[in-house]
Amino acid sequence: MSDDGFFSRWSKRKQEVKAGREVEPEPTAPPAAPVVANAPIAEELPAPAEPLPTLDDAQALTPESDFRRFVAGDVPHDVRNTALKKLFADPRFNVQDGLDVYIDDYSKPDPIPPAMLRQLASAQFLDLFDEKKKKEQEDEEGREAADDPTDQSVAQSPQAETAVPPDADPDLRLQQDDAPGPAGPGERPE
Known part of the structure; x- marks a missing residue:
């Protein structure tokens, strides 16, 4: 091949066709093997076949x-x-990076701190803490001290009898409702 580039060869062939001269066919070169930069020479030769690993x-x-x-x-x-x-299995390759989202074991629940647990209504309902019982015991001790006649310096009036037992919770007692009820069908509200 000459040092001419593709376009110069193309131009010469075009001018020869216009002038009516016969054009020589392009010499075809066998396809060249791809050249790999910095490839060692030993790889160019076919390597002897190794047996497959077992x-x-x-x-x-x-x-x-x-x-x-x-x-x-x-x-x-x-x-x-x-x-x-x-x-x-080598420890160099068997290390988790810690950035994996699902790396933790989410089947183990985190314990709720006791201070937060005391504030939960369900913990109070289930009597997980004895604070209510402790408060009732303190109130009972205070009542016993107040009912002790030896320490009283002021005369007490006699207590009136009530229909509700004294140990009943006042919030749970039924209250009389004097308000008129809702109007039924066909009735006029008063």
């Missing part, structure tokens, strides 16, 4: 071994899997 070879691997021949396309799957298990 399962015993995969089990004899160490972290410093060369794993390239075990991941080739023609290696059996069980040999490849065994070699990769050996590779990833």
